[in-house]
Each structure stands twice: as structure tokens, then as C-alpha cells.
Amino acid sequence: MIGHLRTIAIDCPDPVALAAFYSELLGLPPAGGDHGWVIIGNGEGQPRIAFQHVQDHRPPAWPDPDHPQQMHFDITVDDIDAAEERVLALGATPLRRVEEDPDNLYRVYADPAGHPFCLEFTR
Known part of the structure; x- marks a missing residue:
């Protein structure tokens, strides 16, 4: 190190x-x-x-490769619906929901400056 x-x-x-x-x-x-x-x-x-x-x-325009995401956080939550409600109230913008796998749900948002971040819930 x-x-x-x-x-x-x-x-x-x-x-x-x-x-x-x-x-x-x-x-x-x-x-x-x-x-x-x-x-x-x-x-x-x-x-x-x-x-x-x-x-x-210039905020990212994920998933547009001409405007890369620059960085993102993956945030594990206990209740994805409640967490979504709170981040939206804080000013996040929803970008994508991925709920194809019932054991691993994640949703992508943009923070108020446009950086993507994910909320993830694992059953």
C-alpha cells in the first residue's frame, strides 16, 4: 500500500x-x-x-458516453421505496429502475448537480 x-x-x-x-x-x-x-x-x-x-x-448525461458520469456512489438501503421517497424529496432526479432480479434491486438517480448515484437493496 x-x-x-x-x-x-x-x-x-x-x-x-x-x-x-x-x-x-x-x-x-x-x-x-x-x-x-x-x-x-x-x-x-x-x-x-x-x-x-x-x-x-457540465453535469454528466449518464448513460451518454459523450458526457461520462465522472463518479458515482452505490448506496445500500434497507427499504428501497422509502429511500427513493427521501432522495426525491432532497432533490434527486430518477434516471433508471432496475428490478429484473427480485433478489437485487437498484435504482439510479442524479444528485442535484447531475452526478449519478445508485440505491441498492439486496434481499
């Missing part, structure tokens, strides 16, 4: 808003920053995610 992961940084147009979205979604507390760089999670036993302001941010 060469090093340890310290932070995952995500480009976005509004770091404060996107940090609030993921803080609520993942239960990670705000950990500081300003309007150009906002961090959630303490990095001590929890992930640390930073949101970085990018002027003229």
Missing part, C-alpha cells in the same frame, strides 16, 4: 447545496469549508467527501 484515501472530491456548481444533499443522504456530518470547498464526514471511521466549486460545471 502506498497511502490511505483521505477524501473523495466532487466537482459541482454549488458545493454548499450538494454537501447538504449528501450529508442527509449518507448521514455524514458537515465538517467545514466555505462556498468553494465543503466537506462532510470526519475521515475517522467514516468517509470524507468534499464538494468543490467549478465554474461552468
Whole structure:
């Protein structure tokens, strides 16, 4: 091993808003920053995610390969319907439902800045 992961940084147009979205979604507390760089999670036993302001941010258009997804989170949930209701209330946009396998359901959404993320439920 060469090093340890310290932070995952995500480009976005509004770091404060996107940090609030993921803080609520993942239960990670705000950990500081300003309007150009906002961090959630303490990095001590929890992930640390930073949101970085990018002027003229171009959101991904998943699954369009000309506008790649840039990054995505896979988030395991206990109740996919309840989780969907909550992420939609937070401002997520549904992209795709995949429920062909009754033992493994996942749904794809875009966060408020356009990055895809998945909610996954395994029976």
C-alpha cells in the first residue's frame, strides 16, 4: 500500500447545496469549508467527501458516453421505496429502475448537480 484515501472530491456548481444533499443522504456530518470547498464526514471511521466549486460545471448525461458520469456512489438501503421517497424529496432526479432480479434491486438517480448515484437493496 502506498497511502490511505483521505477524501473523495466532487466537482459541482454549488458545493454548499450538494454537501447538504449528501450529508442527509449518507448521514455524514458537515465538517467545514466555505462556498468553494465543503466537506462532510470526519475521515475517522467514516468517509470524507468534499464538494468543490467549478465554474461552468457540465453535469454528466449518464448513460451518454459523450458526457461520462465522472463518479458515482452505490448506496445500500434497507427499504428501497422509502429511500427513493427521501432522495426525491432532497432533490434527486430518477434516471433508471432496475428490478429484473427480485433478489437485487437498484435504482439510479442524479444528485442535484447531475452526478449519478445508485440505491441498492439486496434481499
